Every structure is written in structure tokens, then in C-alpha cells.
Amino acid sequence: MITSRILVGLVRLLVGAHGRWLGCEPKPVQRVYFANHSSHLDTLALWAALPPLLRRRTRPVAARDYWGNGGLRGFVAEHGFRAVYIERDRERRDGDPLDPLCEALAAGDSLIIFPEGTRSPAPLPQPFKAGLYHLAQRHPQVELVAVYLDTLHRAMPKGSLLPVPLTCMVRFGRALRLAEGEHKECFLQRAHAAVVELA
Amino acid sequence: MSPQHKFWTVMGAVLALLVIASLLGWVLARRARNDGSREVVTNLNARIGAWWWMVAILCGCFLLGRVATLVLFALASFFALREFLTLTPTRRGDHLPLVLCFYLAIPLQYWLIGIDWYGLFAICIPVYGFLLLPAITALGGDTESFLERTTKIQWGLMLTVYCISYAPAVLLLHVPGYEGQNLLLLLYLLLVVQISDVLQYVFGKLFGRRKLAPSVSPSKTVEGLLGGGLSAVAVGAGLWWITPFSFWGSAGMSLIIVIAGFLGGLALSAVKRSLGAKDWGHMIEGHGGMLDRLDSVSFAAPVFFHVVRYALM
Numbered sequence: 001m002i003t004s005r006i007l008v009g010l011v012r013l014l015v016g017a018h019g020r021w022l023g024c025e026p027k028p029v030q031r032v033y034f035a036n037h038s039s040h041l042d043t044l045a046l047w048a049a050l051p052p053l054l055r056r057r058t059r060p061v062a063a064r065d066y067w068g069n070g071g072l073r074g075f076v077a078e079h080g081f082r083a084v085y086i087e088r089d090r091e092r093r094d095g096d097p098l099d100p101l102c103e104a105l106a107a108g109d110s111l112i113i114f115p116e117g118t119r120s121p122a123p124l125p126q127p128f129k130a131g132l133y134h135l136a137q138r139h140p141q142v143e144l145v146a147v148y149l150d151t152l153h154r155a156m157p158k159g160s161l162l163p164v165p166l167t168c169m170v171r172f173g174r175a176l177r178l179a180e181g182e183h184k185e186c187f188l189q190r191a192h193a194a195v196v197e198l199a
Numbered sequence: 200m201s202p203q204h205k206f207w208t209v210m211g212a213v214l215a216l217l218v219i220a221s222l223l224g225w226v227l228a229r230r231a232r233n234d235g236s237r238e239v240v241t242n243l244n245a246r247i248g249a250w251w252w253m254v255a256i257l258c259g260c261f262l263l264g265r266v267a268t269l270v271l272f273a274l275a276s277f278f279a280l281r282e283f284l285t286l287t288p289t290r291r292g293d294h295l296p297l298v299l300c301f302y303l304a305i306p307l308q309y310w311l312i313g314i315d316w317y318g319l320f321a322i323c324i325p326v327y328g329f330l331l332l333p334a335i336t337a338l339g340g341d342t343e344s345f346l347e348r349t350t351k352i353q354w355g356l357m358l359t360v361y362c363i364s365y366a367p368a369v370l371l372l373h374v375p376g377y378e379g380q381n382l383l384l385l386l387y388l389l390l391v392v393q394i395s396d397v398l399q400y401v402f403g404k405l406f407g408r409r410k411l412a413p414s415v416s417p418s419k420t421v422e423g424l425l426g427g428g429l430s431a432v433a434v435g436a437g438l439w440w441i442t443p444f445s446f447w448g449s450a451g452m453s454l455i456i457v458i459a460g461f462l463g464g465l466a467l468s469a470v471k472r473s474l475g476a477k478d479w480g481h482m483i484e485g486h487g488g489m490l491d492r493l494d495s496v497s498f499a500a501p502v503f504f505h506v507v508r509y510a511l512m
Contacts, residue, residue, distance in 0.1 A: 016281075018481070121291070151285060154289055157291050157294060160294050160298075162298050162302065164284070164294060164297040164298055164301060165277065165280075165281045165301055166281060166284055166285045167281055167282065167285040167480060
């Protein structure tokens with residue numbers, strides 16, 4: 001609780017991360033927030049931009065190879081924002097990599113995911129990976145909300161250690177759902193476009 | 200009167216003004232009939248609300264003393280630089296120079312004021328920063344619009360760190376016969392700058408006809424500048440008893456502050472437009488960002504500092 005508060009304060013000081021709700025309302029319904037990914041600050045910025053009530057029930061999905069190695073980062077991920085770890089390394093996976101996400105959703109939590117799978121150096125996102133589609137298929141009751149994070153690719157570009165304090169605005173867009181019989185490629189393109197139109 | 204006594208006398212007057220302004224705002228809000236006037240009144244009330252906060256923070260600083268004041272202005276520089284650079288397109292190669300601006304230049308500049316090292320305070324950013332930053336950017340190897348990028352970073356650093364740091368730097372001035380009262384001089388500077396801004400806004404809204412520079416800042420009018428500016432000079436002259444100046448000396452100083460502040464607002468509006476924004480940010484409700492409030496301070500403070508230093512030391 002204390003850790004979370006300090007974390008949110010720090011994020012506000014560094015990058016502002018104030019939310020703008022353009023396409024939906026900040027309501028306490030179960031959601032998967034999906035956003036463009038350009039820096040290690042993204043996870044924290046999106047999570048901090050949520051109102052406290054929603055933030056308490058929302059868990060960012062974090063790469064185990066970056067956030068899960070103990071130390072300060074591990075502490076922040078465990079106690080600060082209660083990360084759901086995802087294994088990016090195929091060698092070390094056992095079972096379905098989406099299982100931990102499904103467990104969190106089954107427990108009633110909302111999720112934050114970055115469907116590009118890795119950070120892109122550009123302001124606009126790369127094509128999305130299939131994870132978002134599979135989640136939508138398995139949990140049709142969950143709203144999928146497109147989010148766009150601006151400026152952060154400049155604040156902490158790939159390969160940099162310290163963030164430059166620049167104000168980031170977190171724009172929340174429309175909620176999507178998987179249409180009946182919608183094709184995977186089709187859905188992923190639609191989701192991608194929903195993020196791009198907020199840029 | 201002791202310095203404390205003087206400070207609280209002035210603050211009492213400011214608080215009384217704020218109470219009157221808040222009451223007026225409340226009455227106006229109840230009487231606003233159409234959407235246009237309601238919008239103006241809402242903005243006015245947001246400004247008054249923000250004023251309460253700014254005055255409270257200032258009071259806290261004066262109570263806590265020199266270190267707290269320096270920390271406050273360092274934070275103001277930090278937020279102002281953050282706003283400036285958010286609107287400035289930078290590239291990957293600017294990352295290290297930007298990190299140095301935030302994490303080295305800001306603490307160093309305010310630390311130099313804290314330890315009373317005037318010589319280095321005055322040249323650190325304009326000489327060493329000016330030369331080092333482009334050199335470090337060049338090491339990054341990216342020559343794409345190199346001059347534009349370095350120029351914008353230099354501008355941001357000079358304006359938001361160097362120029363704003365001149366406000367608390369008045370604590371460095373050793374005016375004979377005025378020892379231990381420098382916080383009052385800072386209060387004087389801030390009051391005259393801000394009251395000039397407020398009165399120019401009020402006079403402009405009430406009597407504004409002829410626009411001064413419509414393409415740069417549509418809200419600035421000749422009537423606002425003359426009416427507001429001269430009234431601010433009168434207020435400043437009336438505050439001569441908290442300064443080391445005579446009555447007419449104080450009027451002259453206020454005139455300098457008002458002119459420099461006006462020019463600052465004008466020049467920074469032009470910078471803002473060329474970056475394609477209406478406000479610098481959204482930090483202060485009704486006012487826009489930190490720089491929207493400090494634009495006039497950033498021009499008035501260095502000029503005020505050096506004129507006082509030349510005239511009295």
C-alpha cells in the first residue's frame with residue numbers, strides 16, 4: 001500500500017501520467033487495457049493513470065525477464081503494482097504462457113497488457129501479437145480498452161538507464177469486444193487501429 | 200518594524216485581497232447568465248483558487264527559510280523544464296544532454312545559490328552548459344537537425360533553470376543596511392510581477408480595445424498593459440518600505456519589473472505558438488502550466504537582480 005503510493009508519486013513527478021478518458025468512463029468493470037509499448041515506464045504510467053479505486057483491482061502483465069529478477073525492480077513489481085508475470089523466453093515456458101493472465105482474470109482483476117510484446121522505438125505501435133485475441137476468446141465478458149501513451153518513447157528510449165522527465169498523457173479509448181466468428185488477423189488489426197486513432 | 204512584521208503585514212494585505220477576490224468570484228458565478236460569461240467566470244475562479252495555493256506555498260517557504268525557498272524554486276524549474284521539453288521535439292541522441300539538464304544542471308544551479316557562490320552561479324549554465332551540451336550531443340553522432348535540437352535545449356535550460364533561479368538568487372545580494380531581509384526583496388519581486396500580470400488581465404478584460412500583438416497573444420491589449428502596468432508600478436512604489444529603495448527608487452524598480460515581465464510574457468507566447476501549443480501544460484488549474492505563470496518571472500528576475508546589484512552593491 002505504502003509502496004504503491006510512493007510509486008504513484010514518483011511516476012507523477014517524473015512523467016505526470018494523467019489519464020484522459022476519451023472513449024469510455026473510468027468505471028470499476030473488469031477490463032483488459034492494451035496499449036502501445038515504447039519504454040519501461042509504460043507499465044507504471046498506465047497503472048498510475050488509473051483512479052485509485054480501479055488501480056487496486058488492475059494488474060499489469062510484466063515480462064519475467066525484466067521485472068521478475070528480484071532486486072528493487074522485483075520489489076516494485078511484487079509489492080508496488082502486483083505484476084502478473086509472463087514468460088517471454090520459449091525455452092523456459094512450461095504450459096500455456098497465458099495461464100497466469102487467465103488466472104488473474106478469473107480472480108476478478110483487470111489487466112494491463114502490451115500486445116506488441118516488445119518495446120518499439122517509434123511513437124506508433126508495431127503489429128500486435130496474438131495474445132490479446134486469445135484472451136478475448138477465452139474471456140468474452142471482459143471489456144478490451146485501447147490506450148495510447150504519448151511522449152514516453154522520448155522519456156526513456158530503449159537502451160537508456162535514466163528517464164528524462166517529460167509529461168506523458170494517457171489516453172483511454174473505446175472498449176472493444178471480439179465479434180462473433182471474427183477472424184484473428186481482423187480482430188488484431190481492429191485493436192491496433194483503436195490504439196493508433198488515439199495517437 | 201522587524202522583517203517578520205513587515206512580511207506578515209504584506210501577506211495580510213494579500214490575504215485580504217484574495218478574500219475579496221474569492222467573494223467577488225462567488226458573486227459573479229451566481230450572476231453569470233450565458234455560457235460565454237460563465238466560462239470567463241469559471242476560469243477566473245480557477246485562477247483565484249490557484250492563487251490561494253500559490254500564496255500558501257509561498258508562506259510556507261518564508262516560514263521555513265532559505266533552504267525551503269531554494270527547494271521550491273528548484274522544483275518550479277524542474278516542472279517548467281519538463282513542460283518546455285515535452286513540447287520540444289527531441290531525438291534519441293538528445294537523451295544524455297537532457298538527463299544532464301534535469302539531474303545535474305538544476306541541483307547544481309540551486310546549490311550554488313545555497314552556498315553563496317555568485318561567480319559560478321552567474322556563468323555556470325551560460326558558459327559551461329552552453330559549450331558542453333552541444334559537444335555531448337555531438338558525441339551521440341546524430342546530426343539530423345542538430346542545430347535546431349541543441350538550440351531548443353539551450354533555450355529551455357536558460358529560461359527555466361538559469362533565468363528562474365535568479366528569483367531566489369536575490370537572497371545572494373548583500374545590500375548594506377538591509378542584511379537579513381532579502382526574503383522580503385524576493386517577496387517584493389514576486390508580488391510586483393504577479394500583480395502586474397493580474398492587473399493587466401483585469402484591465403484588459405474590462406477596457407481592452409486595441410490588441411497589442413494579435414498574432415502572438417490575442418489577450419494582450421494596449422489598455423491592459425498601460426492600466427495594469429501603471430497600477431502595478433503604483434503598488435510596487437507603495438511597498439517601498441519593505442525594500443532597500445526610496446519611494447521613487449521603488450517606483451523605478453517596479454517599472455523595470457513590469458516592463459521585463461511584460462516582454463517575457465510576450466516572447467514566451469511567441470515561443471509557445473511556434474511549438475504549436477496554447478498553454479504550456481495543465482498543472483495549475485485555470486492558468487495552464489507552470490511556465491504560463493512563471494513566464495514573466497523568468498524575464499523580470501534576472502534584470503531585477505542585476506539592476507539591484509549594480510545600483511546598491
